[in-house]
Amino acid sequence: MLDVRSMAVPAAMILSAMAGPAATTAPPWAPIPADDGARITATDQLDERTFDVTISSPSLPERSKVRVLVPKDWSRDTTRRWPVVYAYHGGRDTYVSWTRSTDIEEVSARYGVMVVMPESDDGAFTDWWNYGNGGPPKWETFHTTEVLQLMERNYRAGQDRAAMGISSGAYGAMAYAARHPGMFRYVASSSGILHLTRPGIPALTLFIQGFFTNSGDPFRVFGVPGLDEDNWKAHDPYVLAGNLKGTGLYVSSGTTGLPGPADHPEPGQEHSVQVQEVFCGTTSIDFLQRLRELNVPVTAHVYGDGWHNWETWELEMRRFWPLMMARLGVRPQ
Template sequence: MALIQCDFYSETLGLSTSMNVILPQQTVTQIGMDSTAGTGKFPVLYLLHGLSDDHTIWLRRTSIERYAAAYGIAIVMPAVHRSFYTDMKHGYNYWTFVSEELPAIARSFFPLSDRREDNFVAGLSMGGYGAFKLGLRCPDRYAAAASLSGAMDMNHFYTHFKTEFERIFGTKDTFTGSQDDLFALAAQLAKSDAKRPALYQCCGTEDFLYEDNVKFRDYLRQHQIDVTYEEEPGEHEWGYWDMKIKRVLEWLPLARRT
C-alpha cells in the first residue's frame, strides 16, 4: 500500500486543506502484508472522521492500511473539522466540499474509479452521520454507506451543543425535515425510485449513542429500507471502531476485479 499525505487548495472552502490517501500496491516480498491491486482505476472508500478528530485519525488509531491491503481498495480520508459534513449556516460549505469537490479533486490526483459500483463511504460518530447523509442524499453515486456509532439523531447534539448546532444547522425548526436531517432523507429515499445504496450500521450497546442508533435502525426498517445492523458490547472508543472497520471492508459489495 502507498500512503499519500496530500495538502491542496479547496475552491469551495477558500482555503488550503488536507486528506490522507491509501492506494493499493501489488507486492510479493513485503513481510506481513497481504497486498493486492487490480488493473484499471481503483474502487474507493471515503472514510470520514468524528467530531474531535481530523484526517489523520483513522491511520493513528486503527490498522486501516493493513486491513484494506487485501481488498485492492483506495481509502480517502478528508479533514472537515467540526462541520458535520454540512454547508454551515455560519462557516464553510463542507457538504459541497465533501460531496462535489473532494471526489473530483481526488480523481484528478489519483487513479480512482468514478463508477457508482466502485464508490463507498463510511465514518464514525459525526462521520457516521456524514456517511449516511452522502449515501441517502446521493444514492446515484455510492453503492454502499456504513455508519459506526453514528450520530443519527441530532436531538442529542442539540441538547449538549446548542450554540454549535445553531452555528452549523441553524435553528432546530429549520433543521427538522431538511436535507441535513437523516430521518427526512430516509423518508425521501423510501418514496423515490432511486437505486438504493447498501447500508451498514453498528453501535456498541454501552455507547451513549446506542438508543439513537436503534431509533434510526427502526425508522429505516419502517420505511422498508434495508440495513445491515450489528450490535455487541462496546463503548464510543477506538478498540470498537478498529474491529468494526475491518468488518465494514468485509461487508462492502466490491465488484470482482482482474
C-alpha cells in the same frame, strides 16, 4: 456535529514521523482542478502507498489535507480506475486518524481498493447554514464534490464508491449518502447520530458545537431549531432514509455506554458510562426502525456495552469490510 470522544485516542500525531521523511513538493504533474477551482497544491509521499494531499478550496477558509492509500498495483499513468472507500473521522480529530488508530493500511492492502481520508475538522459534515446566507465553510461541498473530482481526475479513483465513518464521521457518511442518492454503493456507520431531529438531539448538538468545537456560534451550522427546522430535517438521515434504497448499509453502535470487550478501563472505571455512546445508540435504533418501516435492507450490530473509541470501531471495521468489498465487487488479492 456530535462527538465527545474518549481520551483513549493518542493525542500526538506520530504516524508521519514514524514513516520517515516525506517529500513535500508541488505535484510533479499538472493537477486537474475541480469544477469550482479547488486544486491540489502539494503532495507528501509518506511511503509507497500513502500520500498526503494538500487542497486549496473556495469552500473552506484554509487549505485542507487528504490522506490517500493507493493499492499495491496503483499507477497514475494508466487508464485503469480503482474502487474507492471514503473514510471520515470524528470530531476533535484529523485526517490521519484512520491510519493512526486502525490497521486500515494492512486491511486495504489485501484488496485492489483506494482509501481516501479527508480532513473534516469540526465542520459537522454540512455546508454551514450561516443564518440562511450560505457561504463557507462548506464541508459537504468539499467532501462530496471537490475531493471526489480531484481524486478521480488526479489519482485514478473510480466511481464505484463506498463511505465509512465513526462518530460524527458516521453521521457524515450516512447523511451524504442520503442527500446524494447513488453516490455510494455501500455506507458503514459506527456510533453515529443518525436521527438528528429526535427530541433533545438538536439541543445536545448545539451544546457540543458551542463548547467542544471551534464553531463559535453553533447556530451558524444547521440553524436555530424550530425556526430553521427545514434545514435540520434536510440533513437528518432518519428523515431522508428512503433515499438509501439500493445502497448497502451497515449500522453499529453501543447502547449502554459501559466498557465492552475491546475496552480496558482503569481501576474504578469499570462502571463508567460514556453518555455520547448512549445517544448514538438511541438514534441508531431509531434509524434502523425507520429503515425497516421503509423496507430498506440493512446489516445491524447493536451490541450494548462498548465505549466510544477506536478499539471498538476497529472491530466494527473488520466486520463490515468484507461486506463493503463485496458490494464494490472487489475480492481479496
